[in-house]
Amino acid sequence: MENKRIKLETSVDRCMTESAAAQPAHASASCATPSPVHVKTEPSATAGPSTQTSSTERPAADSDAIQLAPAQEQVLSRVKAGHNVFFTGSAGTGKSLVLRRIVQYFRTEKNMSGDDLVVTAPTGLAGTNVGGGTLHSWAGVGINVESLKQTLNNIVGAERYPAMRDGVSIFEAGNPDALGSSAKRWIQCKVLIIDEVSMMAASFFDKLEHMARFIRGNEQPFGGIQLILSGDFLQLPPIGGAKSKPRFAFQATSWPKCVEEPLLLSNVYRQNDQAFLAVLNDIRRNVISPRSLAFIKAHSKPVEYPSGVWPVDLCARKKTVQARNDKALRGLAGSARPFTSYGDSRDGPHLDSLFTVQRELSLKVGARVMLLKNLVPNVLVNGSLGEVIGFSTAAQVHSSGSATIGVPFALAGKFESAPTGYAYQRYEKEFYECLQDYTEWPIVRFRCGSSTTETVDILCVAHKFYAAHFDKGAIWRKQVPLALAYAITIHKAQGQTLERVRVDLAGIFEAGQCYVALSRAANPACLEIVNWSESAVKINNVAVEWYRSLEAEAPKCLGKRAMSEMN
Numbered sequence: 001m002e003n004k005r006i007k008l009e010t011s012v013d014r015c016m017t018e019s020a021a022a023q024p025a026h027a028s029a030s031c032a033t034p035s036p037v038h039v040k041t042e043p044s045a046t047a048g049p050s051t052q053t054s055s056t057e058r059p060a061a062d063s064d065a066i067q068l069a070p071a072q073e074q075v076l077s078r079v080k081a082g083h084n085v086f087f088t089g090s091a092g093t094g095k096s097l098v099l100r101r102i103v104q105y106f107r108t109e110k111n112m113s114g115d116d117l118v119v120t121a122p123t124g125l126a127g128t129n130v131g132g133g134t135l136h137s138w139a140g141v142g143i144n145v146e147s148l149k150q151t152l153n154n155i156v157g158a159e160r161y162p163a164m165r166d167g168v169s170i171f172e173a174g175n176p177d178a179l180g181s182s183a184k185r186w187i188q189c190k191v192l193i194i195d196e197v198s199m200m201a202a203s204f205f206d207k208l209e210h211m212a213r214f215i216r217g218n219e220q221p222f223g224g225i226q227l228i229l230s231g232d233f234l235q236l237p238p239i240g241g242a243k244s245k246p247r248f249a250f251q252a253t254s255w256p257k258c259v260e261e262p263l264l265l266s267n268v269y270r271q272n273d274q275a276f277l278a279v280l281n282d283i284r285r286n287v288i289s290p291r292s293l294a295f296i297k298a299h300s301k302p303v304e305y306p307s308g309v310w311p312v313d314l315c316a317r318k319k320t321v322q323a324r325n326d327k328a329l330r331g332l333a334g335s336a337r338p339f340t341s342y343g344d345s346r347d348g349p350h351l352d353s354l355f356t357v358q359r360e361l362s363l364k365v366g367a368r369v370m371l372l373k374n375l376v377p378n379v380l381v382n383g384s385l386g387e388v389i390g391f392s393t394a395a396q397v398h399s400s401g402s403a404t405i406g407v408p409f410a411l412a413g414k415f416e417s418a419p420t421g422y423a424y425q426r427y428e429k430e431f432y433e434c435l436q437d438y439t440e441w442p443i444v445r446f447r448c449g450s451s452t453t454e455t456v457d458i459l460c461v462a463h464k465f466y467a468a469h470f471d472k473g474a475i476w477r478k479q480v481p482l483a484l485a486y487a488i489t490i491h492k493a494q495g496q497t498l499e500r501v502r503v504d505l506a507g508i509f510e511a512g513q514c515y516v517a518l519s520r521a522a523n524p525a526c527l528e529i530v531n532w533s534e535s536a537v538k539i540n541n542v543a544v545e546w547y548r549s550l551e552a553e554a555p556k557c558l559g560k561r562a563m564s565e566m567n
């Protein structure tokens, strides 16, 4: 392959980044995107080495400001009309955005709480991404290794189970006051949302459907619960590996009676480059066309970024990611500072998969990090990238009266309008609480929102992170809100939009993994592909066929044709 470097034009890059931050990717590429918080233009004077920090992330657009497209509105109105809805579409069609609007609708207009509106996903991280918990923990099935009969026995109680099998209601089969928490949850639930449903096996779907009818004593599909399902079956499949070949939820026996309206969103908002979209569509369907090969070849060379700007590596396997992050940290001069999480006594290694933040984190000056909290909309968000430039106690920062580091100094001094909002207030509170301790917290230089030149330095004190465990309630751990950001797994990246990315296709093992990785990139000019081989493109033919038939029935199911006409 030609080894010429792709020269990245900073102005074009900035233009793309800024327009991507607040507009649909396919919309105008204008650079003039208003931001709710205006960043002053003077450079920040900071303690520590003068490194310019940049970012690969696309800051979360203020999603409240985005107007849903007609096809997306259609999903919302089907939900409002009380239907059981499954909506799908390729990566970047706005499924998560629509899901957030659905939750917002139930919470604000229907006044629903966590008991009657249940938000879940099949994995801990996916659940946390949508502000919910895992489906397993909500349903009371543990790690789902027990039979249906044993699971029901556990949930309703062995004393009630025989009578309930004879048709007696759960309340009459035993003392209602003695019902377990899982049984209560099943009874109270009115709306069940399951995101990333592609990761849910058919057998699990059938099991839950049966449980719902049995526990609730209601023979309607899913015991009369309104089901809202979202996901893309051509992205990551149910966990189980190639050997066990788990079947998809849409192959479940009970799926047809539960899901009346498959809705297909077809307009992609994440990318606006038509050639790139065509290639993504090929890869999605395992078509290795000449245009795809030409694209891959053109992007199999390093992208040259402006000084201090760098991409995130997406890798197939956890151990590659960890090794890459550890190696990068070891390569930095100086000794590592360990940060151990603290807080809830119920926390422990068994809950690691529920949290985005690690229990043990090591940092050094110069380490590239990702922010794991939203602090200031569009400017400092979950996913913002930065670099550790030093360590300091909160008291030192406070007493120095520095207008550049610490909170609220950094933000108040940096922005024309003082940031507000719950996340920022919580940050201030954490900062002031740390005035009493002697911990030296990392000072991180973050790029401000979509700007490639403006930076802000923040003392990153520990924050509370919550994970929903439906039995134990909200569990929390307090930790520095950062993760090393040299590399992340493709599984963790599912659902994210990344502005600069280096996709490593070595060790791809799952159907849809290559598609998920490539489709994270918002801008092909900032995409580098390494270790390409045709075998990296793996798909599940059953899922491909299913989408084909869904599209063929488009008018009947408000599918592609009908929907794209409305888009």
Ligand SMILES: Nc1ncnc2c1ncn2[C@@H]1O[C@H](COP(=O)(O)OP(=O)(O)OP(=O)(O)O)[C@@H](O)[C@H]1O
Binding pocket: 023, 024, 025, 061, 063, 066, 067, 068, 069, 072, 089, 090, 091, 092, 093, 094, 095, 096, 097, 098, 232, 269, 270, 494, 495, 496, 497, 519
């Ligand atoms: N109607 C819209 N107008 C403008 N931007 C939109 C619209 N819908 C979605 N977006 C933006 O497109 C991007 C991708 O959306 P989102 O993450 O919801 O897609 P997705 O279908 O969930 O993707 P994935 O399957 O990869 O998780 C986001 O930045 C989102 O804000």
